Every structure is written in structure tokens, then in C-alpha cells.
Amino acid sequence: MAASVYAADPPGEVRDVEMEGLTLLYHRPSGLTHFLAPPAPQILAALAAGPASAAEIAGRMGELFEIDSEDPAAATAARLAELEAAGLVWRT
């Protein structure tokens, strides 16, 4: 079974403000405001380059950021599920 491929809105569709290590995110398509903690904003940043699977996203993040996790792919998949429920990410 092929791994799910995730996509996010392009960066121009959100407004974000950093406050004390949290990312406050205004999502234009929905009009909703989200509070994101790492690695959620990093996942969205990784998806700016185009749709990807959870493993690919973990890989992209590894190149862009320092990842402190025993199982980056599993942690990424868990966060992706939360982002999907929030409407910030969807499966293509």
C-alpha cells in the first residue's frame, strides 16, 4: 500500500506571528486561528516545497532543522494527523 501523500496551502495563504516560541497562525482559507508548537510549523514549512509523504517530510525537516526525536517519521505522522484534523494539511 503506497504511503499517503500530504499537501498544505502555499505560504501566502497563512499569516504567522512568533510569540514565545509558539507560532500563532491565521489560516486565510478558513478564517481560523491556530496555536502551533514545533514541529507543526516546521512540517508546514517542509510542505512548502510541494506535497510529500510523512517519511519525505521528516527527511526534508532533517535538512532544514535540527530534529530531536527517536522516531522522526512516527512523530511526523502523529503531528500530520493533528494538522489534518485542523484543516491545515490534507491528503491528496
Place this chain on the structure above:
Amino acid sequence: MRDARLLVRLLADPACAGEVKDWTSLTAVARSESLIGSLAWRLQGLKLPPRVEALFEAARRDGEAARTQALWEAEMARRALAPLNVPIILLKGTAYAAAGLEAGRGRSIGDLDILVPRSALPDVERALLAAGWEWVKEDPYDDRYYRRWMHELPPLIHRERDRMIDVHHSILPLTARPNPDMESMVEARLPLANGLFTLSPPDMIVHSAAHLFADGDLAGGLRNLWDIDRLFREFEAADSGFRAELWTRAERHGLLPAVARAIRLAHHIYKTPIRCQAPKLKSLNSQGTGEGDGSGFRISAADRLFVRRLLARDGWGRQRRPFTRLGFYVRSHLLRMPPLMLARHLWVKARKTKR
């Protein structure tokens, strides 16, 4: 302000804004009929007193926010239901907004209404529940009644976003007498860019007319007719064969009388341009001796009763003429249910409320 006449005149012809003396009353009437957003758009660009302009500017922005939220609900429903591969047809305000229609501008949009084929209902229900929607009511009788006779699932609400979705499989309850050709409606759907659909233009008006008369006691009727006026004008301007297609579709769905009445009322209230060439319409024109209004269109005594009911709002936003109101409520229930069923339903409902 004794009734809603000034409001409907202003909507039809914004240039007479200069005649308005009492903007506070006009605003109260508009708000009570959920037409403040539409009115704000109609008045945009006109020279208004500064405080009035500020009020309508806020109403326009509010309409934009409502539009964003409504289209987002549609998108989240699309994401939840995409794996099922069934056609999801948007209805009412969300459809007008999604299709960029004039009728969607400034429109207040409440719940998300979608239409799916009846056979898809169990799958749709399952998928929505799995994606975070939950039932609003938990009453076994209401649930049984709903599932068996109504044209929609019992209401669902999303647990995070707190927004409701109504899933329809027909545009009228199964117990109602006109029986629209739902397969044909689904087949005639038009695609949107995102994979969702809307009804075809004639079916949109047929649905709106059915909703106006059969699905309530004419509450929200002025807004419903405004939708029909805007839709009719836009579709007619784009396609000269539209009118003929509208009568054909209305007849196919057994709703020609409802559509004809809706168009006559829209013409009377909002001056929707109707020329009297439509033969079917002429023959349904009057069920009595109405006066002519110059267009060759005759409004019947029954139509006048509807107009009275529709305009019955005073400058405080209150509904006037309570006796007319009651008559319409009973009539609408009669349309939905045969008398014996109605008696049983009302009896059970009354009994339960007594508790």
C-alpha cells in the same frame, strides 16, 4: 415604518436611497429578514450619511467573513467525503457563494446544505461521523421520523468547529405531494473547480421555490425571493433560452405551480423582469381576478395574501399580522405530511413537550 416595502424597493432600486429618512428602522427590518448583507452590497458606492456608511461597511465585511466560513465548511466536507466517490452537490447560500453568483453576495449563510444520492446516505453518514461531526439531537422518535420521512439526515454538528451540516437526499420530504425527479437533478449537476457540484441553474430556482413554500411558514421569504430574483436575472442574461428551460424543469419536478408563484411574487416585490410570453406561466397566472400591474402579469388574490405575509415586518423588526402567520404554518405542515400523519406527529410532539 409599517412594513418591509421600503426595504424591498431599496434592494430592487438602490438609487432611491436618498428617500430614506429613518435608517435605524430600515436597518432593523433588514436585519430581521437576514437581508442586511445583501442591502449593504446593493448600497455600496452610494453617497450615504457617514454613520450609515460605517454600519453598512461593517455589514459587508461581516458578509465576507461568513462567506469564508461557509466555503470552508464545504471544503472540509469535501475532504471527508472525497474517498466515497459520490457526487456532493452544494445547495442554497453556500452554492451561490461557491459559484460566484450575484445571489451569494452579502448573503448570510447558516448551516452547510448538501445533496447526495439517497443510496449514498449510509456511507456519507459514516464518513462524516468519522471526520468529527456528531449528532445534534438524541431523541429516538425524532430520529425515526427523520430517517423515514424527511429528505435529510438528522442534523449533524462538527465538534471542533461548531458548525452544522444538513445532508439532503431530496429537496422535499418524502411525504410531500410533489415528487421531484431527484435522479435527474443529480444528473444535471454542474461541476465546480474543487470537485464539488451545484444544481443546474433551472434546478437551483426550482429548489429555492420549493423551499419557499413547502419548507416553512414563509419565514425568511423575502430573502428567499431575493435569491430567486438575483438568480433569475443572472441566468436569463447569460442564456436567452433559460426561461423555457426553467418551466420545463419545474414541470418535470411537479413544481410548476410553486415556481410560477415564486416568479410572480419576485416580480411583484423585486420587479424581476418577466415578459408575458411564457405560455405555461400565463395559463397559471391567476386563480381569480387579480389586477393587472402593467406588465401583462396578473397577481391573484392568493398571491396578495402571500405578499402581505412576506412584507409583514414593522420598523422595529417585529413580525406583524399574527393570524396570517398561523395560517401559513399549518399550511406548510399540510404540504409536508398527509393529515393523519400530521395529527399523529403533532400529538406525539405535544405529548413529549408536556413532560
Place this chain on the structure above:
Amino acid sequence: MRHVLRLQVGPVSFRIGSHWRRPVAQLRRLYSGYPEPEGVCDFTVRLEAERPWRRWIRPSVAIRGDYVLPDAAPLPLAQGLLAAEMGMNLQMALGQKRFVLLHAASVERDGRALLMTGDSGAGKSTLGALLGERGWRFMGDEFALLDLEDGRLHPFPRAISLKNESLALFDAVDPGRLGPLLTGTPKGSIRHLRPNVEAVERMKEPARPVMILFPRFGPDLDPVVRDVGAAEAFMRLTQASTNYVALGERGFDALTRFAGALPSRAIDYADTAQAEELVETLWRSA
């Protein structure tokens, strides 16, 4: 509607209609000195009998208007004044879209404003009213209006609703500023207090906010001052706003600027003298 009052409060105006004379007469007296609105009124409130005979038989006041709560219980006629106040609050909570509406008290001194927000019962209302009697300009105790463009706070000096226990704190005020004693209300016995002359005269003057305060009142609490982080302040402010979501991106920008730029503090206190002291200390450092 036979009895009508038009009322201007800061940048917002109300048209209030009533089936009964008394609530409007009481309202007029409570708000004496307030200006008449010029032109259109932003909101309409209706105090009406639910059924025609309820005008006279066990009269009860249904609160209606441009914006309504469908299941709202009516109030007895004796509490008609409270019904009018609740009606105005409802229009603001459901219909105000020109400003970010914050459930907060605000006061101003030397051109700078202090915003106090928290849950009901946290004491912000009483504290705001008290500071208004102690040399601060009272701007409002129930709602603060944050400008979407320039981040200033607009006054909204409605009558202050005081519960029985708090009334003693205001026994030095001119009794002409007090409304009738209303007993048996959903909040017990209450009286309304009209803001002082300065608050009314300067109701059209916005002020630049410089501090956000989260006060918490409790008879057993030790007086404490804490810093509150900007992100927490932002979150609590969105919870204190009924119209944040409807305002979209402009609301996000206004509130992130507000919470991001201003220091936020929390204070716990057991009596108002302590609270005043804490506020003065904080203000010196602001």
C-alpha cells in the same frame, strides 16, 4: 413600541423600545447627561411582552432586538431595567463588528489606558469602577473596544452593575448616580451606577493602551503580581472576545499586535485596597 429611548455610549448608539413605561423611565434617569445619538442608531433593543396578555398579567419582559438569543428566559417587569442592559449587551456581543470586542474593564490616566480582563466574578468590573472614582478616567467595565486600525481603546461607559456586596465600596458617590435596587435577579441583588461626569463628558476620547492586566479576586488569596507571556495573553484575549473570529485577518492582526507589544501582568488580591496598590505599583513601571 410606545416608549422609546435613544442612547449614545462612546462610539455606539442604541434605540431602545418598550411596551412598558417604567423601564424606559428608569433607563432615562440612569443615563441622564448622556448625549442623544445623531442620525442612525447602531442597534435596536426591544423590551416586549411574549404574549399580548403578558403585558398586564404577570408582566414579564422578553429581551429582543436586532440580535436575539432564541431561548432567553424573560425577566419580571420589576427587572425591566436589567432587561434593557442585557439587551444592549446582547447586541454588542452578537452584532458589534467595527471594533474587536473584549470582555474587559478599562481606565485611563495621563493619556494612557489600562485594560483589565478575566472571567466573570474575577473582579475586573468592580476594580475598574473603583479606579474610576480614584482619579482614573473610567472607560468601561463590561466591554472594551479595540480599534482595528490604530490599536487604541475606545470608551464604552455604560452603567456599572454592582452586586450587593460591592455596593458598600461606593457609598461616597452621589446617590443620584445610583439606579433602583433590583432584587431576585439571576445575579442576586444589584444596583446600577452611572459613571462619573468626567467619564461621560470624555466618552468620545479613545486612549492608547499600555498594559494588559488579568486580575483575580479571592478572599483567601495572597496579593501577588505575575508576568504573563504574550502568547498566553493572546489566547486569553481571544477567549475574552465574542467577535474575534468574525473579524478575520484584521482581528488577528489587531490582537497579535496588542498582545505582542504590551506587557501583560496578573494580580491576585483579597480586597480592593490591595488591588489599587498593586495597580499603582505596576503603573509606575509601565
